[in-house]
Amino acid sequence: HVQLVESGGGSVQPGGSLGLSCAGSGLTVSTYCMAWFRQTSAKEREGVAAISAGGGNTVYADSVKGRFTISQDIAKNTLYLQMNNLESEDTATYYCAAVFRCTGVRLEVGQYNFWGQGTQVTVS
Secondary structure (H helix, E strand, O other), rough: OOOOEEEEEEEEEOOOOOEEEEEEOOOOHHHEEEEEEEEOOOOOOEEEEEEEEOOOOOOOOOOOOOOEEEEEOOOOOOOEEOOOOOOOOOOOOEEEEEEEEEOOOOHHHHHOEOOOOOOOEEEE
């Protein structure tokens, strides 16, 4: 039974930083493609960053390139998202997602079949 549990959300001023974590159970992160998505009440869920199984490849949304970094700690079975220079437009609920391996890591909701419950990030 795969479970993903996000943590680390909160409130921060524009220009500040936050780090999100996604602890996985029932899976080994080194064999899963994983990603961070975000959603607001006004927008559909959008991909933020993704990492291939084993961490060799990463993909970022244009809006976060140079500010966000996705990484994983295989020993801790945890996915991370370091968010720097945050903007008010980054305010959203952030979700962790996973799929067993993948042919190419992408920021597409339909590629992932396991999801966390979300953690709120507010920039104001």
